[in-house]
Amino acid sequence: MSEQDTTHFGYRQVPKDEKAGRVADVFHSVAAKYDLMNDLMSGGVHRLWKRYTIEMSGVRRGQRILDLAGGTGDLAGKFSELVGPEGEVVLADINASMLSVGRQRLTDRGLVGNIEFAQVNAEELPFPDNHFDCITIAFGLRNVTDKDKALASMLRVLKPGGRLLVLEFSKPRAPGLGPVYDAYSFSVLPTLGAMITGDRDSYRYLAESIRMHPDQESLKAMMEAAGFERVDYYNLTGGIVALHRGFKF
Numbered sequence: 001m002s003e004q005d006t007t008h009f010g011y012r013q014v015p016k017d018e019k020a021g022r023v024a025d026v027f028h029s030v031a032a033k034y035d036l037m038n039d040l041m042s043g044g045v046h047r048l049w050k051r052y053t054i055e056m057s058g059v060r061r062g063q064r065i066l067d068l069a070g071g072t073g074d075l076a077g078k079f080s081e082l083v084g085p086e087g088e089v090v091l092a093d094i095n096a097s098m099l100s101v102g103r104q105r106l107t108d109r110g111l112v113g114n115i116e117f118a119q120v121n122a123e124e125l126p127f128p129d130n131h132f133d134c135i136t137i138a139f140g141l142r143n144v145t146d147k148d149k150a151l152a153s154m155l156r157v158l159k160p161g162g163r164l165l166v167l168e169f170s171k172p173r174a175p176g177l178g179p180v181y182d183a184y185s186f187s188v189l190p191t192l193g194a195m196i197t198g199d200r201d202s203y204r205y206l207a208e209s210i211r212m213h214p215d216q217e218s219l220k221a222m223m224e225a226a227g228f229e230r231v232d233y234y235n236l237t238g239g240i241v242a243l244h245r246g247f248k249f
């Protein structure tokens with residue numbers, strides 16, 4: 001098989017048309033314990049990363065927002081409150097198990113009326129051109145097989161003047177952080193995953209997929225190549241995570 005036909009799934013090379021199925025298995029397996037694991041793994045810090053994303057989104061009342069790869073709905077829930085009844089939020093994810101946990105969670109919080117749920121692939125968004133004021137994709141792009149295609153699809157459905165925010169694991173920049181972070185990700189995370197979800201492999205995939213994801217400058221270049229403008233990024237927690245933002249004009 002040629003290199004063009006394969007892609008990475010964590011550290012393994014797999015046929016391109018197999019990656020989405022493997023990613024689906026990961027999220028079907030972890031969906032029920034996903035939120036608990038996020039809090040345990042990050043010591044609750046993922047809430048701060050998401051709060052920062054909301055602040056940088058500049059979302060206002062009445063706007064139309066797409067939370068792509070939105071999973072259990074942390075960002076979509078907050079956007080629902082911000083846009084109010086005259087606005088609209090679409091929580092979109094490729095995975096039915098994650099969407100189902102998200103829908104249940106947001107409904108339990110009484111967030112209904114301005115949220116829709118859509119099972120979609122980020123690579124082929126089934127929305128009209130120039131439709132959304134803001135798109136967020138948090139910890140999702142890493143899992144997408146063809147990231148360039150997904151970025152092009154996001155640009156198409158964004159309104160002129162709209163912005164894309166990509167919150168994703170990135171390359172630690174703080175001195176001395178790398179080795180500690182490596183030890184944590186390759187031993188603590190899979191062990192925690194095994195204890196809480198019974199699925200060690202999915203959390204090893206998490207650690208490996210983070211290492212395979214483009215670093216800050218590479219992702220910025222990919223967003224620019226897709227047509228986003230004024231692209232910038234902000235390192236969070238020493239660059240363990242970065243928030244990239246780009247505009248469509």
Ligand SMILES: C[S@@+](CC[C@H](N)C(=O)[O-])C[C@H]1O[C@@H](n2cnc3c(N)ncnc32)[C@H](O)[C@@H]1O
Pocket residue numbers: 023027068069070071072073074092093094095098120121122123137138139140143144145
């Ligand atoms: C790590 S979770 C992030 C969930 C949520 N955004 C958060 O920050 O908590 C990654 C999500 O990306 C979704 N995903 C993976 N590949 C996707 C694709 N090609 N299109 C849409 N969603 C995808 C998964 O199903 C999963 O729900």
